Amino acid sequence: MSPDRLPLRPELRGQSPYGAPQLDVAVRLNTNENPYPPPPALAAEVRAQVAAAVATLNRYPDRDAKALRADLAGYLGHHTGHALSADRVWAANGSNEVLQQLLQAFGGPGRRALGFEPTYSMHRLIARGTGTSWVAGSRDPDTFALEPADAVAAVRRHAPDVVFLCSPNNPTATALDLETIAAVYDAASGAASGAASGAASGAASGAASGAASGMVIVDEAYAEFSRRPSAVALLTDRPRLVVTRTMSKAFAFAGARIGYLAADPAVVDALQLVRLPYHLSALTQAAARAALAHAEDTLRTVTALRDERDRLVGELRGVGLRVVDSDANFLLFGRFPDAGAIWRALLERGVLVRDVGLPGWLRVSAGLPVEGDAFLSAVKEVLG
Ligand SMILES: Cc1ncc(COP(=O)(O)O)c(C=O)c1O
Numbered sequence: 245m246s247p248d249r250l251p252l253r254p255e256l257r258g259q260s261p262y263g264a265p266q267l268d269v270a271v272r273l274n275t276n277e278n279p280y281p282p283p284p285a286l287a288a289e290v291r292a293q294v295a296a297a298v299a300t301l302n303r304y305p306d307r308d309a310k311a312l313r314a315d316l317a318g319y320l321g322h323h324t325g326h327a328l329s330a331d332r333v334w335a336a337n338g339s340n341e342v343l344q345q346l347l348q349a350f351g352g353p354g355r356r357a358l359g360f361e362p363t364y365s366m367h368r369l370i371a372r373g374t375g376t377s378w379v380a381g382s383r384d385p386d387t388f389a390l391e392p393a394d395a396v397a398a399v400r401r402h403a404p405d406v407v408f409l410c411s412p413n414n415p416t417a418t419a420l421d422l423e424t425i426a427a428v429y430d431a432a433s434g435a436a437s438g439a440a441s442g443a444a445s446g447a448a449s450g451a452a453s454g455a456a457s458g459m460v461i462v463d464e465a466y467a468e469f470s471r472r473p474s475a476v477a478l479l480t481d482r483p484r485l486v487v488t489r490t491m492s493k494a495f496a497f498a499g500a501r502i503g504y505l506a507a508d509p510a511v512v513d514a515l516q517l518v519r520l521p522y523h524l525s526a527l528t529q530a531a532a533r534a535a536l537a538h539a540e541d542t543l544r545t546v547t548a549l550r551d552e553r554d555r556l557v558g559e560l561r562g563v564g565l566r567v568v569d570s571d572a573n574f575l576l577f578g579r580f581p582d583a584g585a586i587w588r589a590l591l592e593r594g595v596l597v598r599d600v601g602l603p604g605w606l607r608v609s610a611g612l613p614v615e616g617d618a619f620l621s622a623v624k625e626v627l628g
Contacts, residue, residue, distance in 0.1 A: 270595075273595065273610075274607075274608075275498075276573055276574045279549075286541055290530075297530035304522045307522050312536075314330040315532075316504045320476060323468070324474040324476040333512070334512045339488045339489060346515070347374040352376055355405040355406070357379065357405065358379045359408040362416060364408075364415075392428075395427070396430075399428055400431055406458055406461060412470050412571040415574070418569065432457070458484065461487075464488060465488070469550055479508070491532060552611070552612075565578065578604045587606055
């Protein structure tokens with residue numbers, strides 16, 4: 245039976261769920277995973293810590309995941325060069341859950357979120373799932389860059405309760421500089437004088453709800469691959485700024501489902517109001533702590549993946565394709581008169597990339613060099 249025949253919320257009727265095809269193909273370069281399996285020492289440590297946690301599974305886990313948050317704060321401080329205390333860090337089952345908790349707390353019915361498309365499609369879907377209305381801002385249609393003036397103008401015009409920035413952005417792989425993020429934050433705080441004039445022009449219908457003082461979420465799922473500094477550098481004195489991260493990409497730990505954020509302690513307190521009790525299992529917490537103890541080993545693959553990304557960019561440009569400058573472990577390439585036909589032709593050759601629904605473009609993840617070779621020869625064959 246179609247769910248539409250159930251008493252489903254009207255805004256969910258006829259909608260499709262998120263889903264990258266999980267096909268059994270030799271070369272899978274469609275979900276921006278890290279292709280390197282966990283190193284043996286890390287795998288051994290995870291096994292040992294999870295085995296130890298099994299002994300007390302009759303008890304609920306630490307609801308506040310204090311030890312894990314301290315470890316995450318330590319990692320983030322080390323990686324970004326900005327020390328953080330554990331009360332500024334929160335963790336959940338993947339950064340998707342962190343984002344959902346943020347919208348449960350700061351979005352919701354009668355509120356709106358702004359994102360700059362094309363961007364990570366889950367931002368829009370989580371908005372929908374939490375009853376938050378979605379406002380689609382745009383990017384430069386050619387370079388997919390987000391110009392600071394355009395971003396600020398959109399924030400002033402729409403006075404959103406939540407602004408999503410994504411850096412590096414999925415699927416374009418473009419990253420933001422700190423000046424752009426700070427300018428968006430100022431606009432969202434109502435600190436910029438134009439916020440009032442935007443409301444006065446009548447364009448910002450929600451300004452009456454005080455929406456000009458919105459939260460700004462910087463989704464940094466791919467930060468470790470970027471050449472730009474992390475927005476963690478901006479957290480001091482910006483209580484409505486949130487930086488979300490994940491262990492799914494650089495850490496090669498997607499299967500364990502751990503995402504986290506750094507923000508003002510008040511944001512972490514706010515999320516306690518919406519998180520489910522004991523949301524992070526004892527096994528997840530143990531596995532994540534074991535993996536963090538081996539961060540340096542895992543992060544060695546980041547260098548290899550950056551090199552592979554740069555090689556793919558060079559090779560694709562070498563055959564005359566356009567490639568958007570990439571700060572991530574994936575890249576957007578095109579332009580094709582019929583991207584769907586190219587996607588299918590690559591699949592026929594055993595290579596799965598992602599059709600993100602952006603006319604003319606396809607997205608490919610940097611994988612193992614041998615996978616990159618297979619992808620490049622399939623591309624060359626398809627282009628004839
Ligand atoms: C931009 C971005 N944010 C967040 C996520 C979610 O990652 P996870 O829930 O695995 O932490 C992804 C996953 O692809 C992503 O591309």
